Amino acid sequence: MPDVSNRIRRAKPLLGTFVEIEAAGPVRSVVNQAIDAAFEAVATVHRLMSFHAADSDVSRLNREAFDRPVMVHDWTFGVLEASVALHRQSNGIFDIATAPILQTLALLPRFDDDAPVDERTYDAVELLEGQMVRFRQRHVKIDLGGIAKGFAVDQALNVLRGAGRIDSGLVNAGGDLAAFGADCQLVDIRHPREPSRIVGQVKVSNEALASTARRFDLFRSGQTTGSAIIGPGRLPPTNGIDGVTVRAASCMIADALTKIAMISGADSAGLLERYRASALLINADGDVQISPDWQYAVYLAA
Amino acid sequence: MTEWIRYTLPAAAIAAATSPAYAMQYLSIEEAQKQAFPSASHFTELQAGRVWKAEAGGRAVGFFIFDRVVGKHLYIDYAVALTPAGAVHSVEILQYRESYGGEVRSPGWLGQFAGKTSASPLKVNSDIRNIAGATLSSLHVTEGVKKVLATYAGRLK
Numbered sequence: 001m002p003d004v005s006n007r008i009r010r011a012k013p014l015l016g017t018f019v020e021i022e023a024a025g026p027v028r029s030v031v032n033q034a035i036d037a038a039f040e041a042v043a044t045v046h047r048l049m050s051f052h053a054a055d056s057d058v059s060r061l062n063r064e065a066f067d068r069p070v071m072v073h074d075w076t077f078g079v080l081e082a083s084v085a086l087h088r089q090s091n092g093i094f095d096i097a098t099a100p101i102l103q104t105l106a107l108l109p110r111f112d113d114d115a116p117v118d119e120r121t122y123d124a125v126e127l128l129e130g131q132m133v134r135f136r137q138r139h140v141k142i143d144l145g146g147i148a149k150g151f152a153v154d155q156a157l158n159v160l161r162g163a164g165r166i167d168s169g170l171v172n173a174g175g176d177l178a179a180f181g182a183d184c185q186l187v188d189i190r191h192p193r194e195p196s197r198i199v200g201q202v203k204v205s206n207e208a209l210a211s212t213a214r215r216f217d218l219f220r221s222g223q224t225t226g227s228a229i230i231g232p233g234r235l236p237p238t239n240g241i242d243g244v245t246v247r248a249a250s251c252m253i254a255d256a257l258t259k260i261a262m263i264s265g266a267d268s269a270g271l272l273e274r275y276r277a278s279a280l281l282i283n284a285d286g287d288v289q290i291s292p293d294w295q296y297a298v299y300l301a302a
Numbered sequence: 303m304t305e306w307i308r309y310t311l312p313a314a315a316i317a318a319a320t321s322p323a324y325a326m327q328y329l330s331i332e333e334a335q336k337q338a339f340p341s342a343s344h345f346t347e348l349q350a351g352r353v354w355k356a357e358a359g360g361r362a363v364g365f366f367i368f369d370r371v372v373g374k375h376l377y378i379d380y381a382v383a384l385t386p387a388g389a390v391h392s393v394e395i396l397q398y399r400e401s402y403g404g405e406v407r408s409p410g411w412l413g414q415f416a417g418k419t420s421a422s423p424l425k426v427n428s429d430i431r432n433i434a435g436a437t438l439s440s441l442h443v444t445e446g447v448k449k450v451l452a453t454y455a456g457r458l459k
Binding site: 032 | 380441
């Protein structure tokens with residue numbers, strides 16, 4: 001029989017947010033080593049997929065992938081494969097090639113040699129044999145900010161799961177989280193308009209949860225500002241949805257689906273079903289909509 | 303097509319929800335020191351409660367600096383481990399508190415975390431809350447680490 005379980009929770013600043021990793025197991029030093037390795041996986045995703053770092057896979061693609069195919073790390077390639085599939089399945093609503101628009105809106109930094117680009121592209125990223133990637137149009141720039149955080153959570157959780165002598169684990173990257181093990185985690189869902197209030201709690205067990213909302217900056221004020229999510233036609237979504245939480249088996253898929261649900265609202269039901277995901281939509285009028293297969297795990301504030 | 307289940311949250315019910323002020327104790331200073339420098343046999347305090355030299359076999363293997371960033375709503379204790387040459391070896395968040403307005407001073411809120419030390423392992427599932435729905439910027443910590451580097455790197459021996 002195992003001794004008393006050692007449960008350790010640590011946090012590091014990564015991916016532009018605080019990444020929390022918790023693990024439990026019979027041997028404290030083993031738990032700490034597994035958490036270190038899991039943080040290392042998150043740091044690797046950060047290095048590969050940062051829009052800001054000049055030597056990341058994403059930056060190399062943005063500089064060169066129209067002129068010639070560029071080889072990327074298999075993790076980057078995996079995220080691009082999922083992104084292309086989601087792009088097609090959502091008829092272009094999920095789009096990693098919106099970086100120039102986000103730059104125009106000052107949501108991403110502009111580099112000196114970047115031409116201002118306005119047009120929106122469809123299917124701009126071509127995936128080739130041997131982890132090679134090519135852009136079909138000039139001036140295409142990708143940003144994996146809508147999916148890479150979820151992928152990092154999945155990778156970190158895989159490290160914990162594969163470490164041996166770890167009974168349970170949780171990785172939370174600023175609200176995108178995933179858990180494994182016998183424990184059931186309760187997660188508070190903030191009200192996107194009033195972050196000091198919670199809408200309710202969600203039970204999470206051996207699955208992933210991702211949330212997105214209109215932006216608010218806790219350092220400056222509790223008030224929401226515009227959304228960092230750009231719908232078709234370059235505009236922030238105007239469907240009256242303030243925030244979205246999605247449950248799926250993989251955090252990468254949950255992360256990406258929050259962006260689609262934020263734009264498509266209730267119309268995202270079919271796509272959610274195809275990815276075996278569920279969602280909770282928080283409407284601006286205070287109403288909450290929940291996928292029917294997920295009610296059992298959601299406790300609303302009463 | 304799937305039908306969504308719709309709920310209306312009365313404004314009063316939302317207002318009555320538990321005050322979600324959060325605090326999280328991660329590693330203690332001692333635990334973070336061991337984690338950053340597993341080979342160190344001794345930590346010499348160079349500046350009270352703030353700077354330590356990690357030593358192994360009489361040689362410095364690095365430095366450990368405790369710092370705190372204070373924002374409007376966030377109070378974050380963190381530690382930067384430096385190599386003997388003064389480069390960042392690791393950054394670890396030690397404690398995180400978030401509050402809105404006066405909630406941080408409410409005894410009920412503080413009581414939720416009283417007695418939680420490294421010696422009494424947290425029962426995370428019941429005591430400590432997971433947060434979703436907001437991406438907190440880690441910018442202040444990143445700026446703090448730069449400040450720590452500017453203050454200490456190259457000056458510690």
